[in-house]
Amino acid sequence: MSDTSFDSRTYETDAQFGDYYALLKPRVMTLVVFTALVGLLAAPVAVHPFVAFCAVLFIAVGGGASGALNMWYDSDIDALMRRTAKRPIPAGRVAREEALGLGLALSGFAVVFLGLATNWLAAALLAFTIFFYVVVYTMWLKRSTPQNIVIGGAAGAFPPMIGWAAATGSIGIEAVLMFALTFMWTPPHFWALALFVRQDYDNATVPMLTVTHGRRVTRVHILVYTALLAALAVGTGFTAIGGPVYLAVALVLNALFLRGAVQIWRRDEVAAEGDNFAVEKKFFKLSLLYLFAHFGAILVEAAAGRLGAW
Amino acid sequence: MSLSKQHELHRRRRGRNIGVGLSLAALIVIVLGLTVVKVTRGGLELQPATESSDGI
Known part of the structure; x- marks a missing residue:
């Protein structure tokens, strides 16, 4: 063996920096960043x-x-x-152990630094969120119950509450409402996705509602959760984080969201496969706009309140 | 001329090294910035020393 020899087959799957970044789920992070920012800025405390x-x-x-x-x-x-x-891991570019090491290291870093930068309540909430997503959702619920995303959705709902806690050092009713909004939004969002990527979950034997209870039940669940979400979202308009802009946004988007849910409920599989799940895909895209617009409206209300507009 | 020949492997790893370097630089900026903000806004003020009963 010489010093210059190496296996030329291995370097082509050598991880790039972008592969480690992809481990952090940047698209999900967009939602986390935005909702946390809104939670922080909507709080009635000025933060540097x-x-x-x-x-x-x-x-x-x-x-x-x-x-x-x-x-x-x-x-x-x-x-x-x-x-x-x-x-990156199934594609063979990053080893499982590397992902574990990166996840643990960044978890510790993020919690300690959030505590040092703001307060330890926010840090504790962040630590609990990581625990909830990894242990409660990923390790336990995801593979054992069709209610996985209903309960597991709490993990994605914590960021605005953490943002609020970072600013105020406490958890107010407004933070709970922002948590509830994201929490109730998660099931119809994911079940719409599950309707048009069913084969994936079947292959992986993940007990999504579509797999365990069938697609008809899933369509009913989407309608029920959307109706509950609409009541919560519009009701939030009459609280401290609501206002005229939020209420207008909530009324329009919840009407559209409800209409989409009714359309999904009324369809059967023949119709859905006939247009390649066009209604379900449209509902899924609308759900993304729905959440961003609601939190955007909360941000506008907070800014208007600070500027004394109303 | 360089003694070691540049290989594709090195080129691919350069991007990773630059990424790690920039992340570390960002960490330094964040720690420095937070320190400055905390100090100038009084977030890290030390508690005033209390005098002991014998006046020392």
């Missing part, structure tokens, strides 16, 4: 801009770390699903 920036960054890093830990634990089923098969 640099501290606010760092707080949102640490919350995002904590969310990303839980994504890496999720990919570490779920690499076996990720390899079976078309949607996730190209992730």
Whole structure:
């Protein structure tokens, strides 16, 4: 063996920096960053801009770390699903142990730094969120119950509450409402996705509602949760974080969302497969706009309140 | 001329090294920035020393 010899087959799958970044689930992080920012800015306490920036960054890093830990634990089923098969671990670019190490290191970093930058209540909430997503959702619920995303959705709902806690050092009713909004939004959002990527979950034997209870039941569940969400979302308009802009946004979007849910409920599988799940896909896209618009409206109300507009 | 030949492997790893370097630089900026903000806003003020009963 000479010093210059190496296996030329291995370097082509050598991880790039982007592969480690992909472990942090950057698309999910977008939602985390935005909702955490809104929670922080909607709070009735002025936070230094640099501290606010760092707080949102640490919350995002904590969310990303839980994504890496999720990919570490779920690499076996990720390899079976078309949607996730190209992730860094199943694609063979990053070793499972590397993802575990990165996830644990970033979790510790994010929690400690959030505590130092803001307060330890926010840090404790972030630590609990990571624990909830990785242990309660990923390790336990995801593979054992069709209620996985209903309960597991709490993990994605914590960021605005953490943002609020980072600013105020407490948890107010407004933070709970923002949590509830995201929590109630998660099931119809994911069940719409499950309706048109059914084969993936079947292959991986993940007990999504579509797999365990059938597609008809899933359509009914989407309608029921959307109706409950609409009541909550519009009702929030009459609380301290609501206002005329929020109420207008909530009324329009919830009417559209309800209409989409009714359309999904009324369809059968023949009609859905006939147009390649066009209604379900449209509902899924609308759900993304729905959440961003609601939190955007909360942000507008907070800004208007500070400027004394109303 | 360089003694070691540049290989594709090195080129691919350069991006990773730059990424790690930039992340570490960002960490330094964040720690420095937070320190400055905390100090200038009084977040890290030390508690005033209490005098002991014998006046020392």
